[in-house]
Each structure stands twice: as C-alpha cells, then as structure tokens.
Amino acid sequence: MRRYFTDFGKAIKNGDVWTRLSLIVMGAGYFGRKQIVKGILMTLIELGFVLFTARVSWQYIRRLNTLGTVQREEIFDPLTLSKTVNDYDNSLLILLLGVIGIILIFAFVVLYIGNMKHVYSLQRLKEQGKHINTFGEDLAALVNEKFHITLLTLPALGVILINVIPIIFMVCVAFTNYDKDHQPPTYLFTWVGLENFEQMFTSNTTVTFGFVFVRILIWTLFWSVIATFSTYIGGILLAKLINDRVVKLKKLWRSIFVVTIAIPQFVTMLLVGKMFGDYGIVNSICNNIGLTGWMQSAGLVSDGLSYIPFLSKPGWAHVTIILINLWVGIPYQMLAATGILLNIPEEQLESARIDGANERQIFRKIIMPYMLFVTGPSLITALVSNINNFNVIYLLTSDYVTPSMKFANSSAKEVDLLITWLFTLTNQESNYKMASVIGIIVFAICATLTLISFSRFIAGNREEDYQ
Template identity: 65%
Template sequence: MEEDKVSLAGYFKDFGRAVKNGNIWTRLSLIIMGLGHLANGQYIKGCIVTAVEVLFAWVIALIGGTYWPKLSTLGTVQRKESFDPVTMTKKVNNFDNSLLILLFSIVGIVICFFFALYYIYNLKQIYKVQQAKEAGGHVNTFREDCREMVNGKFYVTLLGLPTMGVVLINVIPIVFMTCIGFTNYDIDHQPPTYLFTWVGLKNFQTLFTSSVSDSFGYVFIRILIWTIIWAVVATFSTFFGGIFLAKFINDKRTKLPAMWRTFFVITIAIPQFVTLLLVGKMFGNNGIVNGICSQIGLTDFLENIGLVSKGLGYIPFLSKPGWAHVMIILINIWVGVPYQMLSATGLLMNIPTDQLEAAKIDGASERQIFWKITMPYIMFVMGPSLVTSIIANINNFNVIYLLTTDYTTTNMRFATSHGKEVDLLITWLFNLTNNYSNFKMASVIGIITFVICVALTLLSFSRLVRGDREEEFQ
C-alpha cells in the first residue's frame, strides 16, 4: 500500500517537474500536445498526438454540449407524438432520452479520466526527450518507437487491448448500473417514452425497510440469509465431498478406481443445464420420483407424520420452502462434487510421499495424517479456488433458476416484491428486470451483491491465502 502511494505521488511529481523545468516547447505542449514532439524532430508522433487531442476535444464538445448539461435532471422534455393533418404523418418532438443522457455522460467522464492520464504521460515523455536532446543523447524516431512497443515495452502493447475491454465491458456497465440505483427507472419511467430522474437514497431506504404496502425489506433480509447459507453450504459440501470422494477412489484398498472415477467424470461430460432441467422434471410434482414415492407408500407415510400436507398427493421436492432448499443443495452436490473430485485427485497425487511415510513411522493414524498433512496442503493450494467458488455460488444463477422454474410462492409479501423463498439475490434481480422492468431496485440489489462479494473476497484472501505460509509447505 505504501509503495502504491509513493508510486502515485511520483507520477504526479514527475509531471510537476516537467512543467517547471521544461523549455518553451514542453510548456506549450500543455496547450497543443504534439508541439513538444514536433520541436524535438518527432514529426509523425507529434501529428498523431495532436490528432488524438483534436479528436478528444470534438468528442467532449459533442457529449458536453448535448448530454452533460442535462445530467443533473436526466432530461426535462418528454416524448410526445402529434398528427399532422397536412402531411398525414405522425410527428415526434425533440425529446430527451434519460437513458442516453446517463450513458453518454458516464462514457464522457471515463474518456476524460483516461485522457487526463495520457495527457500527463505525454508531457512527461516530451520532457524526457528534451533532457536526452540537451544531453546530446539519441532521440527515437517513430519507427524506433514502434519497434520498442513490440520489444522493450511489449507488455504495454499486450495489456492495452485487455484494458480497453475491461473498461468497456466491466467498468462502464458497473458505473452505469450503480447510477441506475439512484434513479426511479422502472416500468413507469421507461425511455424513450418516459423520463426517469435522480431520487437519491430512496431506493436503498425501500430495500432496507418494510411496510404494509411495500415488503422489499422483509423479502430482502430473507433472500440475503438464504443466499449466504446457500453459498457456504454449496461451496463446502462440494469441496469436502470432492476431497473425500477422491480420497476414497485413490485409496489402495479401493477396487477398480478407474471405473469409479469414470462414472463420476461422465456427469461432467453432460452439460450442466441439461442435467438440471432433467433432474428438475424428475423431482417435479408430477415427475417420475413422485410417482415412485406414491407407489411405494412414501408419500402417505410423510403425510401421516406431518412432513407433507394432508391431501397434497405428492412430495413438494421443488415447490415448497424447506423441501426445495434441501433438494437444491443435494442436487448441487451431485452436480458439483465430480469437478472437485478431479481437482482434489491431482493434489492428492502430488503430496510428497516421504511426508506421509514419515508420519506413519512416527505413529500417526490415518485420521491424523489426513487432518494434519493432507487437508492443510489442500487448503493452501486450493484456497484461491475456494474463495472464487463462494463468490460464484452467490451468483449461481443456473442451479436456482433451472430447478425452480415451476416454483410459485404462496407468501403474499414475497409475491408483492416479485421474489420467491428459493431465490438468490441474483435470480431475484433477474426476475425484477426481465419480468417486471424494476431496474432501480434490481440495481440496488446488484450493488449490495457486489459489496458482499468484494467484502468476502478481501476477507478470505487476507485470512486464507496468506503469502507467509509457503515455507510451511516446502
């Protein structure tokens, strides 16, 4: 952290030194960015840099003149149609589009941020060339600069395109989604027909409070608790299940280990969504499993002991709270354990045998060897994977959505907020946007989910994946 602060301070300090000690051409580059390059004989580079500055000025003039002035209100002129009896056509007024105003304003701000970094970098480069020229050193030509970008600075070239992709695909959508959470963008305020505007923290207040007419607070707490329970149980059940299964298959006393391993690997070969859809139908109210349970009398037995409502006629594996929660976890174990089994198999085969033999000679039991040598080694190596698995399960859309497509809540407070008892935050968010166009509340839920994932990641990596434990396993 201290090194980052020093590096950042040095970045701006070098810029200040260039402004203070630069010659007239370096200082004029503060206005026309390519002048310093032209004065130093780098004509092609100077023209390109000046063209970039002109392009930036044109884009910012377009965005700044059209969208930035309306950012504070997100538009005031609503779309209206009128019929012109002379031309017998419909005419539309010059209306504002709140969505485009917000989007292009964010794009403009991001462009300004990166251009500011490039602006500082460019002036520092001009000052370096000035110093080299004054000292009688060599000044690179444009061809030499290009050659350096594929040799000495090839890492910059390689990172350039991915960085642009991250900005376009991740940064801008995340900032845009976050901003939507502070507006009233919903089914009643959908552009281009209608406008939406800023509402501050009203949506967050709605999410964390509950009333007779608004039950978002009630539903949010329950879905959040289930999301955390699901993430923890789903992660650790498949994690330890895969380890124990790999341990069993690799045990010297196990017969035909290749056959057992093949049986579980076959489940990986089948696409997950196909497995989930098939299993969901099998455990449906009219599925084959319910038919078998009814024939053998299990359904009647469960009705008699009170686990199934009287007269229901089937076991609500995936259609009632409690039952559905348990079944989702069990089905996820079946789907997820083979993946972890393969990962754990590779780790178990790489544990140094001399450590295991030394432990046996010292009188350690199989259980002690497993918990004192095997598990610490696995946790050290698979720690990052475990953290990402927890985050992935918080956002595990497929398992929940595909298994609960026929689930209908009977709780009116859930129904009012368009949620279900088996929803995760991510599936609730999807339902709000896809089926009810409640983008404002979906955005708030997305922000909360993002904060939870970041907090868990930072906490887990700081505690579980520490760099000071490597010598312990050497």
C-alpha cells in the same frame, strides 16, 4: 501522487517553445524533435477527442444533473396524416453516454499529462545530446521493454467496454428512479438520492422489500456456506476413494464423474428439475413404492397433496436444491482435490503409517490440514461463486411459485438467492433501481469476504510451511 503533478508543473516551467506548444497541440513536442509520425498520431488523438466531446458527449454530460427534462410527446398532424415526435430527452442515453464521456475525459487528462512529461523528457534528452528514438525504434520497444503495453491494451479496452462502463452505469442507476414506470424513451427517470436504499430496508403494507431482503440474504449466506462445504468435503472424500491403492480402474471412475461436468448445466439442471417436478418421474416412483403415502402419514407432506413437493414448497425445495447441488459440485471438487492429493509427499503418509496411525487419523491429521492449506484461498473463491451461483437455483426453480403475498409483492421467491432475485427484477419486472441496490449489496458482501481471505491467507507468510 504529488510527484505526479509536480513533474507536470516542472515540464511547463522548464519547457522550451516546442514543449510549451504541446499544451495546445499535443504533437508539437514531437515535431520539434523530428518524431513526425508520433506527433501526427498524438495530434490526431487530440483532435478526435475534442471533436467527440464537443459534438457528441458534451450535450449528454451537461444534462447529467437532471437526466433530461423534456418528455417524449407524439403529435398527430391531421394534414399530413403522420406523427411527429418532439425533440425529447432520453434519460438512458444521457446517463450512458454521459458516463462514457466522463470516462473519456478522464482518460484524456491522464494521456495529456503523460504526454507533457514525455515531451519534456525528450527535450532533456536533446539538451543532453543523447539519442532520441526514431519511430522504428519506438515500435521495436513495443515488443520488448514496453511489451506489456502491447499485451494489455486490447484486453483493457475490452474490460472497460464490458465491465467498467456497465458497472458504473448500474451503480448510478441505484440512485435513480429507473423502473417500470420510468422507462425511456417514453418516460424520463431522474436522481432520487438514497431513496432506493431506504426502500430496500423498509417493510410495511405496500413495500415488502425489507421483509423479503432479510430472508433472502439469510438463505443466500446459508446456501453458500452449506453448498461450498458439502461439495468440498464430498469432493475430497470421493477423490480419496478413487485414489485409494486398492481401487482398480481409477481412470474409468474419474471419467464417469467428469462426464457430469461436461454436460452443460442448463441441460442437466433443467432435466433434473423436470425429474423432481410435482408430476415428474421421481414422484411417480415415490407414489408407486408408497413413499408418498408414508410421508403423508408421517406428516412431512400435507394431506391435500398427491405428490412430494420436491421443488415447489419452501423447506422441501431448499433441501432438494442443496442435495442436487451435491450432484453438481462434487465432481468439480473431486477433480481439484485429485491433483492436490497426488501432491502430498508420500513419505509423510508412510511414516505416519509406520508410527501406527490408522486411516482416519491420517485423514484428519495430515490430509485435511494439507488440503485446507493449499485450497484455503480457493474455498473463499468458491464461497463467493456460490453466492453468485445463478444457474443451479434459476434452472431448478423455474416452476416454483411462491405462496407468500409478501414475496410475490417484491417479485421474489423463498428459494431465490440475491443474484436470481436481481435477475428477476431486471428481466421480468424492469425494476432496475432495486436490482442495482441488490447488486451493490452483493458486491459489498463479496468484497468483504475476499478482503478477509486476503488478509487471512495471503498476508501471513506461510508459503513455506509445506515445502
């Protein structure tokens, strides 16, 4: 890091006229070494940046500290019979363009420093009488030793546009009061510090976020663990069953399960959700065969209901969701496990058999350790993706209405994961500030899990155990 800046200082100290001129006109150093095209390009970039910052982004950046002070007002003019709107501040635009402007300034500074160093190295080359690349040679380098720049530029821009900017924006929103009552352009929102985080952990008669948050967090963690391990074990068992030596038509069986992956989840999950609805087909069948009556007499379904509340009562819904998730997840895990099972060295299994191990022992002592070794890191990935398993929960519980006032107060449901709760808060309640707080918490959980998995599985050098 220090060298980064000392190199920059050296470039200024030892630079000749052209190099020092580059401090003002970035292309100057290239002009001096007869790299005309590159010089023009650099100068154009500099010009574009200065113009954009001065004309567009600066007026937003300078208002970032307050996020705007002039509220929108419409004045009806009786003479012209038209409405005029004052010159109001739009907090959303200020924050968004402010963030973009700052990112641009940051990127420009990096480019600027890099440019100075490069210009200086050109000067050194010239002094030493070495060859200086022509523009054509520079272009050729872009498909050779600098090929990574060609490959990474566009994807990186995409990631910045679709990931980095939105994430920084939403993280900022967690520290503002951007919600239903503060929606631009009509109203302003502003910084409130850690107020939202405090609200997330308080629970009293008016604010129930703390109460709801703890319950949803527990369910989210419980769900992700159960969902991951049940489908993981189920997938391995199914893969083992299909790949058993005595089983015929392996391809057919596998295809049957693969088809269920292929149908988009929003189709299958909505469909299954309707099947298990209060007056859905499953309930009709349960009614006809007397299961509902039996459940009532066993006390599992309260007497007032004429149906089994598969997806409409807490408790029932939790169990049903986990069971339905088996249907979703096992084929995926089966596919992954199949590939790995086929890789287990046959001699190992054979020698175990000769030594008199039975199938169960082989499964427990050879297959499972091998699977765990190979899929260990991906288990953590699966855990993280189950914490973020939006589709299954959202689609299955679209008809669920919470019976609890406290949950309703925070626009949550008992069966919500953090991620679906976040979605409801943004899309139905426009409560962006609390949604952002949840998002940051989810990030913290996922980051912790990933860090653990990295230190546990990657850091220890066990790669050669099975080679």
